[in-house]
Amino acid sequence: MSSADVVRTVGALAHAAAHPASGTDCTCTPPVVLADRPDGTVVRSGTVVAKAHAPGTGGPDFAERLALAAAPALSGVLLPPLPAPHPLPSVDGRPVTLWPYGDPVDPDDHEAAPWEEAAVLLARLHRTAPPASLPAMRGPAKAALAVARLRAAPSAGPARGAVLAAWAALPGWARDEAPAPAPRAGFLCHGDLHLGQLVRHPAPHGPWLLIDLDDAGTGDATWDLARPAAWYAAGLLPGTVWTRFLDAYRAADGPAVAATGDPWPGLDVAARALTVQTAALALAKAAEQGREPDEVERLMTDACARIASLPPELAPPRTS
Template identity: 40%
Template structure:
C-alpha cells in the first residue's frame, strides 16, 4: 500500500520499491520516477543551493527546490523531499567507465561558482567515521581530521561523495548522481576513493591509470597536468581508505580486511 503523502505527491496508487541508505535517506522507486526523502538533519537552504548546480554532468532533479512534507505523520518533523528521473545505474558486473567518470568529474570541477554553495561533505563524513572507529584506530582518525581542518583548500565545485555507485546513465549518456555532499573545496577529494583503493591494492593499476589519464585528458584541475599526482592526493586518499574501513559491512569481507590492514599500516607510520 502506498503511503498517503507519497500518493498525493506523485499521483500514483501503485506501491513503489523502497530502499533506505546507510546515511538515513529513503528512496522510493516507481517505473519512471524516484522520490527521495533526504537524510535527517539535512539543511533545506543548503540542499537548495546544491540542487542549483545539478545540471550538465550532474543529473537534474524534477524539483529545483526541495519540498518539506509530513512523511512520518503530523506529530513528527517534516522531511525534505525531492523527485528525480529514473536512470540506469552501473551494474556490479559491468566494466566501470573510468574514462567517462573522470571526464564528468573534470566538468564539475571546471564549473564556476556563481551562487552560494556550502562546503563539500568530506570533513563531516570523516568525523562520522571517527565516531565509529575502534580504539586502535581512533587516534589515526583524529589525526586525519585535524589535518583536514588545517588545510587551506581551493574553492572549486566538487561532487563531494564520488564513487562508482554515483554513476547513472540516461539516453544522453553517463551522469553523476546524488548531490547531497556537493559543495566548494578542493576537487582532489573527488579522486580520493579510487586513489585510496589503488594505494591499498584494491584497484588494479590499469583501472587507476585509465581514470587518471581520462581526468588529465579532460583538463581536470585537481591534479597537475603531468608528473606525480600523489602530493595532492595523499591526504584525501588516506581519508577515503579510513572512511571505507569504518563501514566493513558495505564491502566484501576480503576488501573490508584489506581496508582495515591499510589503516593499521597508516597508524603505525603516524607513530
C-alpha cells in the same frame, strides 16, 4: 513514523509524479525500493524516483545544493531534478525530491564500470565556478562522522587502534576541524563520489551523469578522486583501472592533480582520509553486527595500519 511507513509514503509520491492521471484504477507495477538507509530512502515508480533525504536535511544549504543540480552550467554533468512544488513535500520531517530514473552502474563489475566517463564528469564539475552562496563540501565532515561511529561502537578489535592512529595523523582540514588551505579550497566538489553516484539518463542508453548532491560544495577537488585512489592503494582496484581513471581526468583538464608526473603528492591527504573513513565504517558495522570484518574490510584496516606506520605519506599501493 516507521521505516515501512516512510517507504510507503515516498513510493506514493513517486507514483503520483509518474502517473498523475492514473487515479484509483492504476494497474502499473508497485513502487520499487532502491535504497532505504539512514541517509536516504529512495523509491522508484516507473520513470520517477523519489528520495527522502536524511533527517535534519533542509535549510539554505540544502536549497543551494538542489539548485546546483538544475544549473544550466552543469547540464550534461549532473542529473537535474524534476519540477516539484514549493515547499517540497516531506516525510517525517525529511524533504522529498523527485528525479528522473537513470540506469545505475553494475556494482559487481568495477573493470567494466564507466571510470573514464566518471573522470571526465568530475573534471567538468571541478572546472565550473561554484556559486558564491554554495556551502562547504561535506566530505571531511562525513569522514569525522565515520570515526565518531567507530569510537561509539562496541569493541572493534585491535584494528581499531590503527584506524584511529591513521585518523590522528591527518591534518585538521581533512578531519573537518579547519577549512582546506589555499590553493586547495574553492573548487566545486561532489563530496561523495563513488560508482553508485552515476546513472545513465535517459535509461538505458543515455549518457552517464552524476547524482546525489547532498554533500556537494566548495572544497578540495582531490576529495572526489580519493575513493578510487584509496581502493587502488589498498589493493581493491586494479592498477590498470586506476590509470584509466586518472588519465581520463588529466586529459579532460581536471584541476585536482598536476597534468603530468606523480599524482600522489596531491592526492595523499584525501586518499588517506577516505581510507580511514571506509575502514572506520567497516569496523563499526562489523562490531555492531557482532561479526569479524570480512576480507575487503580487512584490506582497508590493513591500509590504515600502513598509513599509521609510515606518516606523512600513504603507504605504497599493494602489489600482490
